[in-house]
Amino acid sequence: MMMQHDKFDGSPVAVGTGERFDDRMRRIRADMLHFASRKARDDSPWFAIRVMSGREKAVNSALEGADIEALVPMRMGPEYRRRGRVIPPVPIPVMTGYVLVRFAASDEAFLAIRGLQHVIDVLGGCSSPMRIADCEVKRFKALADDGSLDWEKPTIVFRKGEQVRISAGPLVSLHGRIITCRSDGKGDAVVEVMMFGRETPTLVPLANLEKV
CATH class of the missing domain: 3.30.70.940 (NusG, N-terminal domain)
Incomplete structure (x- = not known):
């Protein structure tokens, strides 16, 4: 029972x-x-x-x-x-x-x-x-x-919308698109990077970017 x-x-x-x-x-x-x-x-x-x-x-x-x-x-x-x-x-x-x-x-x-x-x-x-x-x-x-x-440190000038590649650091070799950056070739850029299936805005030094 x-x-x-x-x-x-x-x-x-x-x-x-x-x-x-x-x-x-x-x-x-x-x-x-x-x-x-x-x-x-x-x-x-x-x-x-x-x-x-x-x-x-x-x-x-x-x-x-x-x-x-x-x-x-x-x-x-x-x-x-x-x-x-x-x-x-x-x-x-x-x-x-x-x-x-x-x-x-x-x-x-x-x-x-x-x-x-x-x-x-x-x-x-x-x-x-x-x-x-x-x-x-x-x-x-x-x-x-x-x-x-x-x-x-001045680098090459980038423009909004340009396709870029990250050249060094933890995100090296990833490709992305510039969302915003300064026009004098100094400082950082906000880059939209495709990481793990989604686009992620990331702050990257301009000196760490290459045009593609």
């Missing part, structure tokens, strides 16, 4: 803790960061993570604090003039909204990285992340270090 229970025993997970489910899941993923601290070989590929604009250095510091190899190539930003006073340029990330990371790849490691504050996603997704060759990352960093990608 089957007995039926008319009372629920137990309680939902995390109820009564005052912690929202999304916050709890983010904390759990952050607790898994040790998986991403497993070192890769020196010639292993890198991964790019998308982060909130302006939070690149904060995410980079958090990763390095967790003993995870991370990199944000820097360049000199624009020079400003306000009320007749020149404000000198300061270092800014070459690629706004991206941080490069390297570790021994695993599902747990990618899940942990996604759980970090200010991180939006892994480029390509956790199941099939885009891999960036170590030689390309070194080339990209060298271009940044020697000033080739600085905001004020």
